[in-house]
Amino acid sequence: MNEQTSQERARLSGKLMQVLDSRSLRQSHKRLADMLVPGLSVLDIGCGTGAITRGIAEAVNPGGNVVGMDNDPHLIGKALQAYSDIPNLTFTVGDMYVIPYKEQFDIVTASRVLIWLSEPLKALNAVKSAAKKGGRIVISDYNHTKIKWDPAPPASMLLFYSAYLRWRADAGMDNAIADRLPELFEQAGIGGIKVTPQHEVIRRTDPDFHSRIRIWADTASSRGPQMERDGYITKAEYLAAEEEYREWSARDAQAVTMYMLAVEGVV
Numbered sequence: 001m002n003e004q005t006s007q008e009r010a011r012l013s014g015k016l017m018q019v020l021d022s023r024s025l026r027q028s029h030k031r032l033a034d035m036l037v038p039g040l041s042v043l044d045i046g047c048g049t050g051a052i053t054r055g056i057a058e059a060v061n062p063g064g065n066v067v068g069m070d071n072d073p074h075l076i077g078k079a080l081q082a083y084s085d086i087p088n089l090t091f092t093v094g095d096m097y098v099i100p101y102k103e104q105f106d107i108v109t110a111s112r113v114l115i116w117l118s119e120p121l122k123a124l125n126a127v128k129s130a131a132k133k134g135g136r137i138v139i140s141d142y143n144h145t146k147i148k149w150d151p152a153p154p155a156s157m158l159l160f161y162s163a164y165l166r167w168r169a170d171a172g173m174d175n176a177i178a179d180r181l182p183e184l185f186e187q188a189g190i191g192g193i194k195v196t197p198q199h200e201v202i203r204r205t206d207p208d209f210h211s212r213i214r215i216w217a218d219t220a221s222s223r224g225p226q227m228e229r230d231g232y233i234t235k236a237e238y239l240a241a242e243e244e245y246r247e248w249s250a251r252d253a254q255a256v257t258m259y260m261l262a263v264e265g266v267v
Helices: 003-010 016-022 030-035 051-060 073-083 120-130 155-169 177-187 215-229 235-251
Strands: 041-045 065-070 089-093 105-111 131-142 148-150 191-197 200-203 255-258 260-266
Touching: 016 051, 016 215, 030 051, 030 105, 030 131, 030 260, 041 051, 051 065, 051 073, 051 089, 065 073, 073 089, 105 120, 120 131, 120 177, 131 177, 155 215, 155 235, 177 191, 177 260, 215 235
Parallel strands: 041 065, 041 105, 065 089, 105 131
Antiparallel strands: 131 260, 148 255, 191 260, 200 255
16 A cells, blocks of 8 residues: 555544643653753654644743644644744644755654654655754654553454554554664664663553553544444444443553654764
8 A cells, every 4th residue: 555545544533632632742752851952953743733842842942943743734723723822833734755844953853653654764764854964863653563451451452453453554554663763764874873762651550540541442433433444343343442441441451551662863
């Protein structure tokens, strides 16, 4: 399948929109947060509704400037509505494969984006071109094949999750992209590569456990109709996955670990 198919499957809708709004720089892009100081210029690609991007703008102020870019005009509209009052932050609609900026930013970053692309190396080369000489690239992403649930979730969710990974893979997306990032950095000619584990662990003892544990129920709710349309699952199957996962989350779930790495390098 082609890039158009992966872009169509990546488009967000439904309850997953709430996940974007709930993210923050410190919680959701930890390695980048540790790198930021006032005065830096940063391009945040795949910024979504701008929740993380806002934190970046605050961290580089005073003297720094931030551009948030996403290929979804609806998400950029939400970002502009929420954060247009921040003076050192701008948002624009743009394609990660054809970034209009050349050698302009101290840091170019993308979080949870390459896992939705069918041509990640092409995208990474475009990312590289937007950074200044000596600038840094910071990419964080998942390996969805290494998720861990404690205890095992309902069989309906395991069925949904297996179908979800096939649905993504058949569109050319790499479910294990996190572990391939260092190789991709090398192929793009990015040096000084450093890998930082950034696994997302959701524990029952966490104060935000109930809001965060629901991510896979929300995924079944939001991606299920797309997957049914494409012939990967039935409506009854994804509805059962959502309902039974929510029950499991409330009653039985102790922890979920989503495998994630932050990979950085120097242009």
